[in-house]
Amino acid sequence: EGVEETYIMIKPDGVQRGLVGEIISRFEKKGFLLKGLKLFQCPKELAEEHYKDLKDKSFYPKLIDYITSGPVVCMAWEGVGVVASSRKLIGATNPLQAEPGTIRGDLAVQTGRNVVHGSDSPENGHREIDLWFKEGELCQWVPAQAPWLRE
Ligand code: DAT
Ligand code: MG
Numbered sequence: 001e002g003v004e005e006t007y008i009m010i011k012p013d014g015v016q017r018g019l020v021g022e023i024i025s026r027f028e029k030k031g032f033l034l035k036g037l038k039l040f041q042c043p044k045e046l047a048e049e050h051y052k053d054l055k056d057k058s059f060y061p062k063l064i065d066y067i068t069s070g071p072v073v074c075m076a077w078e079g080v081g082v083v084a085s086s087r088k089l090i091g092a093t094n095p096l097q098a099e100p101g102t103i104r105g106d107l108a109v110q111t112g113r114n115v116v117h118g119s120d121s122p123e124n125g126h127r128e129i130d131l132w133f134k135e136g137e138l139c140q141w142v143p144a145q146a147p148w149l150r151e
Contacts, residue, residue: 005128006086006119007074007124009116010073011115012066012072013115015119017107023116024037027086027091033143036133037074037075038073059112066113079136083120090104094114095113095115
């Protein structure tokens with residue numbers, strides 16, 4: 001029934017600025033299911049694989065430097081429609097164009113420091129979760145609030 005998973009990552013600026021709790025809280029409060037969570041220093045090769053579709057862009061080297069510049073928070077979230085809904089919660093790539101109420105709209109000012117990543121399709125959700133998490137790092141569980149989120 002349309003259950004998807006998405007890879008959400010708090011980028012190094014979000015961690016350095018003390019926004020980890022605030023950002024996790026938005027997904028938690030929405031009612032999606034947290035399946036994986038870790039603080040992680042991303043190696044360059046992994047950043048390059050994650051952003052491989054952008055490797056011909058002029059900003060790519062800076063993007064790789066940024067993502068590997070400090071710890072990130074890696075998350076796997078599950079839910080019906082979680083991919084598109086998370087992109088809405090995150091807001092537009094350029095934080096100055098992101099709507100107020102979105103994470104980027106509320107918490108960031110520049111594309112190169114836009115605090116959070118979210119997968120752009122269910123296929124990429126699977127791909128990115130496989131890329132960033134090892135087997136055994138994800139939990140299958142039913143939260144106590146489940147009957148109060150979905151009838
Ligand atoms: P999004 O993160 O909203 O999915 P994307 O996948 O097009 O955006 O790009 C990935 C990241 O690359 C983005 O979060 C920030 C950086 N980026 C994208 N376009 C950029 C640009 N024009 N200048 C600098 N950085 C850019
Ligand atoms: Mg993207």
